[in-house]
Amino acid sequence: MDTPLDRLTEQFRRLPGIGIKTARKLAYYIVQEPPERVDAFVAAIRNAKETMKFCSVCFNLSSQDPCPICSDSKRDHSVICVVETPQDVMAIERSGDYHGVYHVLHGALSPLDGVGVEDLRIKELIQRLNDPEVKEVILATDPDVEGEATALYLARLLKTAGIRVTRIARGLPMGGDIEYADEATLAGAVANRQEM
Template identity: 65%
Template sequence: MKDAVEIIAEQFRRLPGIGIKSARRLAYFMLERPQEDVDTFLNTIKEARAHSCYCSICGNLSTSDPCPICSDDSRDQHTLCVVEQPPDVQAMEKSQEYHGLYHVLHGALSPLDGIGPEQLRIKELLHRLESSQVKEVIIATDPDTEGEATAYYLSRLIKPSGIKVTRIARGLPAGGDIGYADSITLAGAVQNRKEI
């Protein structure tokens, strides 16, 4: 039988971005904590998981349905930002620049991985647009092949309805160095340039 460190490390490795060294370090850390700290940690995760759900309107992960964003009448009801995953909503909110509503697709088109329009919340998006006062859809999918394909697909579906479709700009990050940027990032920066 494997020792306790390896058993726990295997579980931590199931988390995104955790390699074997980090998993072992976390396993040792948890095994060295007082039992009450470990119990609190585990109970917190169990409680949070038991009280979490997906918003029936936008698809974001929340502790209420509808979520606080969809329930907030002070938000711009005319703008809808389409993102791939729930963490993308949090990232957009951190910017404090966007004050509209969201729609979470729960993925991006990837035919090679068997992810087509039916696996995403695209049908729900179109239904939502039919029965709302949305005048602009901002597509904020990732700037990778799947995200770009998803953005193009959505724009082709939405534009005939007369709703304005925009795409978030992309380019160099603040504090970035042009000499170290990849060609796709630089191309996006040039395409999305603006007058100063």
């Protein structure tokens, strides 16, 4: 049977990380909410979809173009941090320690999934390096197979541009136990140790 509740459940299920039980729970929640709260929810979705766009400089999601980060003259435009997704920008910004600008690739190299160089915003990154102000590119891709492959590809490509290329350090999370860390994380932590 295909009821309106089933169709709503299926729409929630299409969201990343939402399984059938959570989708059903969300659908039941929405239909039990007062109409004005449902209207506000729908309006927020529609407004975000209509107003959010990709920054023409860094390709982060923003309601303005260029985005507030690229437009900020107080930020260090000589350093570009390359990330896979807009969510990565938000995560780094929450740290409060990075004051450069970003470049969002919108993915990582993954030949098995059909994601190649032409599918990422690499060409646009190379164009940004024509600006003589740019002195360093920080590669902040995920520490998984695809992220590492992307970082290695970009490092080789960018070395020819004569710009400093660095990779974010890898290691143990704050509050983590060494005995539960995997070998790759421990190897990164030891290799990227710092003077005290």
